[in-house]
Each structure stands twice: as C-alpha cells, then as structure tokens.
Amino acid sequence: MNERIQDELSGVVLDERVTFTLSEFCLACGVQRELVIEMVEEGVIEPAGRDESGWIFYGASVVRARTALRLVRDLEVNWPGAALALDLLEELGRLHGR
Amino acid sequence: MKFKDYYEVLGVDRNASQDDIKRAYRRLARKYHPDVSKEPDAEARFKEVREAYEVLKDPEKRAAYDQFGENWKAGQDFEPPPGWQARPGFTGAEGFAAGDFSDFFETLFGGARGGGFTFRTGGRMRGEDVSATIRIPIEDAYHGATRTVTLEMPELDAAGRPVRRRRTLNVKIPKGITAGRRIRLERQGGPGFGGGPPGDLYLTVEFEPHPVYRAQGSDIWVELPVTPWEVALGRKVKVPTLAGTVDLKIPPGSGSGKTLRLRGRGLPGTPPGDQYVELKVVVPPATDAGLRELYEKLEREHDVNPRAKLGV
Numbered sequence: 001m002n003e004r005i006q007d008e009l010s011g012v013v014l015d016e017r018v019t020f021t022l023s024e025f026c027l028a029c030g031v032q033r034e035l036v037i038e039m040v041e042e043g044v045i046e047p048a049g050r051d052e053s054g055w056i057f058y059g060a061s062v063v064r065a066r067t068a069l070r071l072v073r074d075l076e077v078n079w080p081g082a083a084l085a086l087d088l089l090e091e092l093g094r095l096h097g098r
Numbered sequence: 099m100k101f102k103d104y105y106e107v108l109g110v111d112r113n114a115s116q117d118d119i120k121r122a123y124r125r126l127a128r129k130y131h132p133d134v135s136k137e138p139d140a141e142a143r144f145k146e147v148r149e150a151y152e153v154l155k156d157p158e159k160r161a162a163y164d165q166f167g168e169n170w171k172a173g174q175d176f177e178p179p180p181g182w183q184a185r186p187g188f189t190g191a192e193g194f195a196a197g198d199f200s201d202f203f204e205t206l207f208g209g210a211r212g213g214g215f216t217f218r219t220g221g222r223m224r225g226e227d228v229s230a231t232i233r234i235p236i237e238d239a240y241h242g243a244t245r246t247v248t249l250e251m252p253e254l255d256a257a258g259r260p261v262r263r264r265r266t267l268n269v270k271i272p273k274g275i276t277a278g279r280r281i282r283l284e285r286q287g288g289p290g291f292g293g294g295p296p297g298d299l300y301l302t303v304e305f306e307p308h309p310v311y312r313a314q315g316s317d318i319w320v321e322l323p324v325t326p327w328e329v330a331l332g333r334k335v336k337v338p339t340l341a342g343t344v345d346l347k348i349p350p351g352s353g354s355g356k357t358l359r360l361r362g363r364g365l366p367g368t369p370p371g372d373q374y375v376e377l378k379v380v381v382p383p384a385t386d387a388g389l390r391e392l393y394e395k396l397e398r399e400h401d402v403n404p405r406a407k408l409g410v
Contacts, residue, residue, distance in 0.1 A: 010270040011281035067133050
C-alpha cells in the first residue's frame with residue numbers, strides 16, 4: 001500500500017463558534033438546498049434567523065444533518081424519526097460526560 | 099474474488115419473501131448502524147448488511163444473484179460467467195459512494211453511484227466524505243498540538259479506478275477542543291469523479307483515559323486524596339492542574355466526597371472550563387506504632403458515633 005504524508009492540516013471545529021449560511025451549509029453537507037429546507041421544516045436542525053436568506057447554521061448542525069441523512073437512508077426512518085434518534089443520542093452523549 | 103452469501107448475511111432463507119428481507123435488514127441496520135451502535139466492528143458489519151440488502155431488496159438483482167444457485171458458499175473463489183458484464187439494466191447502488199461495496203458486488207452489479215442525497219451534476223460526482231476518530235491525551239486539548247492520523251481512504255489509481263489506500267495526515271488539534279467534537283477538514287475526503295470536488299474528512303475527538311484527569315465537556319475533574327486531619331483542620335494542599343501545581347485551601351470541616359471548584363482551571367475557551375476537585379479522605383493504616391497510639395487516644399477521649407443517623 002502506498003503512503004503519502006501531507007503537511008500539517010488545520011480543520012474547523014464544528015461547534016457554536018462556526019456558522020454557515022444556507023448555501024455554505026448545503027456544500028458542507030453535500031446536499032441540495034431543498035433537502036436542507038425540508039430538514040429545517042421537519043425540525044431536524046434549527047438555524048437562527050427568520051427566513052432562508054438570513055438563516056445561520058451552527059457547526060454542530062452539520063454533524064446533526066449529516067447523521068440524519070444517514071439514518072434516513074440506512075434505517076428507512078422518516079425525518080421526525082431521525083430527529084428523535086438524534087435527540088436521544090445527544091442525551092446519551094451528555095450522560096456519558098461529553 | 100470471494101463469493102458472498104447475501105442470504106446468510108441477512109440471516110434469511112433463500113425463499114424468504116421481500117417483506118422478510120426488509121424486516122431482517124431493518125433489524126440488523128438498527129443493531130449495527132455506526133451512528134447508533136456500540137458493537138465493536140459495527141461499521142464493517144453494517145456495510146455487509148447494507149450490501150446484501152441492496153441486492154436482495156431489488157427483485158431483478160435478486161433473480162440475477164439467485165442464478166448462481168445455493169451451491170456457492172461464502173468465501174469461495176468466484177468469477178462471474180463470461181459475458182456477465184454485457185448485461186444491461188443494472189445501475190449499481192444509488193446514494194452510495196465508490197468503495198462502499200465489495201468487489202463482488204461491483205463486478206456483478208456495477209459500481210455504487212452518488213445521486214440520492216448527494217450532488218451529481220452531469221457526470222460530475224462529489225467524493226465520499228470520510229469519518230474517523232482521533233484519540234488524544236487531555237494535555238493536547240489543553241495546550242493544542244499536532245497529531246498524526248493514519249486512515250484508509252478511497253483514492254483513484256492511475257487508471258481512474260477507486261482503490262483504498264493508507265494515508266497519513268498531520269492534523270492540528272485546536273486548543274480547548276472537547277471530547278465528542280468534530281474537526282472538519284474540507285476536501286480531504288475521497289476523490290470526486292468526472293471533475294467533481296473531493297469529499298470532506300470528519301475527525302471525532304476522543305480523549306485517552308488519563309490517570310489523573312477526567313474531562314466533562316470543558317470541565318476537568320480530579321480525585322484528590324487527603325488525610326482526615328487535612329480536611330478537619332482545613333489545611334492548604336497541593337493540587338495538580340493542566341497548567342501546573344496549585345495550592346488549594348480546604349475549608350475546615352470538609353468531609354469525604356466534598357467537591358471544590360477551581361474557576362477557569364479547566365480546558366481553555368470563552369469561557370474556560372473549571373476544575374473540580376473531589377476530596378477523598380484516606381485513612382492511613384495503624385501499622386506505625388506512633389500513629390496507632392494517636393488513634394487509640396482519639397478512641398478513648400472522643401466517643402463519636404458516626405452511625406447515629408442510621409439508628410444504630
């Protein structure tokens with residue numbers, strides 16, 4: 001197997017200090033705009049701001065949206081089902097001291 | 099190439115109904131899905147289950163697969179019959195990235211394709227997002243550091259075919275990061291196709307177990323052994339913190355299990371976390387003659403019943 005070593009890489013920590021506009025958020029999640037709007041309407045993710053043009057998404061929402069997409073695809077659940085699973089997973093994470 | 103027994107993977111009979119297959123898949127998917135499962139090797143198990151379902155849920159693919167008959171056993175060397183490639187009509191799996199499925203699957207049914215949720219414009223396809231875990235000592239989160247991560251990642255070989263290769267990256271660990279956070283490295287995931295952009299790399303941070311510190315979010319917890327007289331008299335003791343040793347004055351009369359807070363001594367941030375110091379009273383054994391004498395004096399002169407509240 002080949003191995004390549006790269007120079008030092010800096011990433012972005014997905015926490016409340018990073019924000020995304022709707023189009024940046026679509027790129028970060030690799031999905032179309034309509035799908036993000038659907039996730040917001042179904043309560044999977046909650047941006048700040050009143051309407052689409054002013055929506056601000058926080059870093060943790062990227063993680064949440066990407067997990068929701070996998071759950072919907074792989075477990076064949078609907079958006080509310082994915083949102084419920086995510087809430088419970090986050091609660092479990094808190095109980096385990098994260 | 100090894101033969102895969104998709105019926106065995108899903109734990110169903112060869113004559114199972116489409117409903118049986120769906121039920122078996124959903125049950126196994128909930129058990130092994132990497133986002134919800136605590137099983138070791140959940141990811142590998144889930145991929146197998148997903149691949150089996152991709153074939154058996156589709157009556158056409160299932161019929162094609164069934165042609166090989168039940169004489170084939172999982173792991174046997176397998177070559178598809180001549181002319182198989184020419185079969186029209188199979189489109190691989192929608193919504194999955196290259197490298198998600200086995201060679202066996204891709205030879206029989208074509209490569210996985212994006213689509214579904216992912217961007218696909220014309221022949222362009224965004225590369226696979228890759229997730230991995232990075233385990234670091236708590237000290238790295240306090241000071242910031244650069245860590246080396248080695249991952250297996252999809253890449254394109256000289257002929258443009260996806261292969262899995264080992265890649266080593268030096269990743270900057272930002273100061274103050276907490277366990278469970280993800281670091282997103284843009285365009286460091288799998289390669290795109292047809293001029294599409296590469297995917298992203300997501301690293302989930304975990305802390306290695308530490309002999310002294312335990313992190314909870316950005317707060318740090320330390321269990322501090324103290325003597326009975328240190329807590330009773332309220333003495334000043336030394337406490338380790340991530341920034342070095344500090345002095346801590348114990349309020350007189352503190353008991354075992356009492357927790358004291360050192361404000362702002364946790365992981366850095368705005369605001370920084372705190373350090374919690376849990377006092378653990380340690381009673382030295384009466385093996386030393388002088389100590390034994392002192393214990394006996396206490397016993398004689400101070401008749402204390404710590405169990406009075408229990409009614410005994």
